Amino acid sequence: MDLTRREVLALAGGLAGAQVVLGPVWAGEPGRVLTAAPAEVQLAPGDFPKTRVWSYGGQVPGPVLRQRQGEMFEARLVNGLEQETTVHWHGVRLPNEMDGVPGMTQAAVRRGESFDYRFALRDAGTFWYHPHANSLEQISRGLAGVLVVDEAEPPEVDAEEILVLDDWRLTEDAQLHPEFGNRHDMSHAGRLGNYITVNGAGELRRSYPKGARLRVRLVNAATARVFRLVFQGMNASVVALDAMPLEAPERIEQVEIGPAQRVDLIVDITAETGEEAIIGSVERDGTYATVSVSVDGAEQAVREAPQALPPNDLPVLEAEGARQVPLVMEGGAMRGLPERVMWQGSKMEARALYEAGQFWAFNGQAGMDGEPLIQAALGETVRVPMENRTAFSHSMHLHGQHFREVLPEGRVGPWRDTLVIHPDETREIAFVAENPGDWMFHCHMAAHQMSGMMNWIRIT
Numbered sequence: 001m002d003l004t005r006r007e008v009l010a011l012a013g014g015l016a017g018a019q020v021v022l023g024p025v026w027a028g029e030p031g032r033v034l035t036a037a038p039a040e041v042q043l044a045p046g047d048f049p050k051t052r053v054w055s056y057g058g059q060v061p062g063p064v065l066r067q068r069q070g071e072m073f074e075a076r077l078v079n080g081l082e083q084e085t086t087v088h089w090h091g092v093r094l095p096n097e098m099d100g101v102p103g104m105t106q107a108a109v110r111r112g113e114s115f116d117y118r119f120a121l122r123d124a125g126t127f128w129y130h131p132h133a134n135s136l137e138q139i140s141r142g143l144a145g146v147l148v149v150d151e152a153e154p155p156e157v158d159a160e161e162i163l164v165l166d167d168w169r170l171t172e173d174a175q176l177h178p179e180f181g182n183r184h185d186m187s188h189a190g191r192l193g194n195y196i197t198v199n200g201a202g203e204l205r206r207s208y209p210k211g212a213r214l215r216v217r218l219v220n221a222a223t224a225r226v227f228r229l230v231f232q233g234m235n236a237s238v239v240a241l242d243a244m245p246l247e248a249p250e251r252i253e254q255v256e257i258g259p260a261q262r263v264d265l266i267v268d269i270t271a272e273t274g275e276e277a278i279i280g281s282v283e284r285d286g287t288y289a290t291v292s293v294s295v296d297g298a299e300q301a302v303r304e305a306p307q308a309l310p311p312n313d314l315p316v317l318e319a320e321g322a323r324q325v326p327l328v329m330e331g332g333a334m335r336g337l338p339e340r341v342m343w344q345g346s347k348m349e350a351r352a353l354y355e356a357g358q359f360w361a362f363n364g365q366a367g368m369d370g371e372p373l374i375q376a377a378l379g380e381t382v383r384v385p386m387e388n389r390t391a392f393s394h395s396m397h398l399h400g401q402h403f404r405e406v407l408p409e410g411r412v413g414p415w416r417d418t419l420v421i422h423p424d425e426t427r428e429i430a431f432v433a434e435n436p437g438d439w440m441f442h443c444h445m446a447a448h449q450m451s452g453m454m455n456w457i458r459i460t
């Protein structure tokens, strides 16, 4: 049988071709199509059944999209799900209308419809993509993938590993637990899972010689779990966080990586031939290997310490004297919301909010309404001290621009787009409002996001 392009696409997306209308693929050049649709993948170990997931391109995580800095990025999202979706390009400094937030930057893409994303890749680095509609369910079911933007001259390494960490709540027959956003998850630490994966597998096995230098790109695609990774039999240095290079690489023994964060490492294998080198995830009941490297093959000479990556073109940030807009985070189990909280334009009693499935507030407001949390003039620098009065950690993410943490003695931290704030911490960030538009500012623990910790800023 001779399939037309349209039918091939519909089949690839697992769609019943007939009802689904797909437009032409890129007028002119054959384009990149990202189909969000149900699929089955072997997630749990081989003796378990396959897991029914929602995926991009039939795989979990989705395909690695890769281009060079300065190029135009183009992708058509085709929605083969039973519900509306969008794609958000997490961490990419792009024009507002490409940010993928339904009802804010674009209309939601309905079943069978498509949306064309197109933007210039200003920054090199490790990014990721995920839906911004019904995020808890859509991300938890597997919709996530990595976008790598290569530097003009990438550092010299022997190999690269892109490692997507995820956390699944599976039933005994390896299916996704069908409840998304129950009251317990929303009001506690989010939808923590019972099965951790790296690139969709329980453990990755690799083989490299002693002395091999790897570039490792870590991405946390989980909606709740904060990973703590330890390194054995290797020297690891952080070279970038949330896509942005550090001024100087930093040797580490362990690293925390919260939901949506990325950590780029240069790793030198130091274990002896015949031994194992391990990237382990520290969990409550022990440390689990996520990647095990059997050290094998012709030993390589020890390299010099890694160099900094070429910097991206970021604004000059002068935190001193900048306007401060404090953000107070309240709610959740143990501590609760204040007596009265704004929600959808009216003051409500905390109890009524819990009934409505709202458990968290920023500055006394649950969720978002017509007024932004922060209004900033284009080019203005804004400081936001974020005070976590809750009993849980939050992975706070700002769309459209990166920020730096304001540290004691006039110092500033590395550029990031997501910061984990633990209970009772206050962490202050500063950003230059360099990208006009309405941008989300929310907790990336998706169960918190849907139950109050979602707001926005306006830059004009």
Ligand code: C2O
Binding pocket: 088, 090, 130, 132, 260, 397, 399, 440, 442, 444
């Ligand atoms: Cu990773 Cu609002 O996004």
Ligand code: CU
Binding pocket: 393, 394, 395, 443, 444, 445, 448, 449, 453
């Ligand atoms: Cu949170």
